Structure formats: structure tokens, C-alpha cells
Amino acid sequence: MKRTIQSISIETTIGDIANQADIKAVVNAANKDLKTGGGVAGALHRKAGKKLEEACRPFAPIEVTEVIMTKGFDLPNDTVLHALGPRFGVDNPSDKLLKRTYDNVFNLLKRRNIDSVALPAISIGAFGYPKKDATIITLRTLKSHLLTLNQVKTIRFVLYDEDTYNLYNRLIDKIFDETL
Secondary structure, three states: OEEEEOOEEEEEEEOOHHHOOOOOEEEEEOOOOOOOOOHHHHHHHHHHOHHHHHHHHHHOOOOOOOEEEEEOOOOOOOEEEEEOOOOOOOOOOHHHHHHHHHHHHHHHHHHOOOOEEEEOOOOOOOOOOOHHHHHHHHHHHHHHHHHHOOOOOEEEEEEOOHHHHHHHHHHHHHHHHOOO
């Protein structure tokens, strides 16, 4: 689904984040060691090839909320932003840490003048964050950055299942209909 908010196309799709050819940067829901794994990190590392892990090695380990940037290598994207979100119930306060993770992603987009980005649902899945709570934090954080993301034309949430996709769409409509 696509909608335009503050002249930014905000999109939701079910799909493979490693196959977003029309997007300049993808966000990796990274692990602290910046290695291949399951989920988003596994998909991106497999498609990007061994050079991605080699490029990440000097930055590892990263801290919760930290975001580092590498080339995309064999991905169809120029850039990968590796973001370490909190593990729910382990990294506390989880809500503030998840917000800070997304703040750091959006601030890096601004600093690097990146005009399109594909994001996964950070901390949902293996990190155990409740889907609805994480989605609300994600979208409210995005909303707080909208007026300063001047160069961004497309923000695409690439989600892994229909339930998460439907949740994002319901909450985008609700959260962005609230007064800015």
C-alpha cells in the first residue's frame, strides 16, 4: 500500500528486503556482531555476498541503538544501514531503545542525503518485541522526523507476513491521521 504524507511516499509491502531494486538504502535488523544470521540479516548477507560481512567486521560489535553504514555490494542497493534494535525484556528500557534505534536510522538518512529507504520491522521476530507496541513506536518515531526528512522521497516498510503488513497499514492510517 502507498500513501503520501508530507510529500514522502510511505509504502508497505510483504516481501524480501534483499530485492528492493528501486531503493537506494536498505536497513538491516542486525545482530551485535554484524554477521549473517536468520531473518533480515541472513537475507541481506546472502544476497550481498561475503564482502558485506568483511566490510562490517571492523565495526563489530555494535551497541543497541547503534547504526553503521556499508556499501550494498551485490545487493541492488547502494547502501546498507545496519541497526541493532533492543531485545524485548533484555535491553531496557526497550521502548526508549527502539525509538532511539529508529531516530538513529532517520538521522543517518538526513546526514547522508539518502532519498529512499527500505526498512524491516526492527526487533520484531527473533528479538521478541510485541508487534503492535513496536509498530506504534516505529511509526510515531517516523512521524516525529517527517518535517526534517526533506530529501527523502520513499520510505518502504518491507514486512514478512500478512498480519504484520495489515497491522502497519491500520496503524499508519491511525497515527498519521493524528495532528502533526
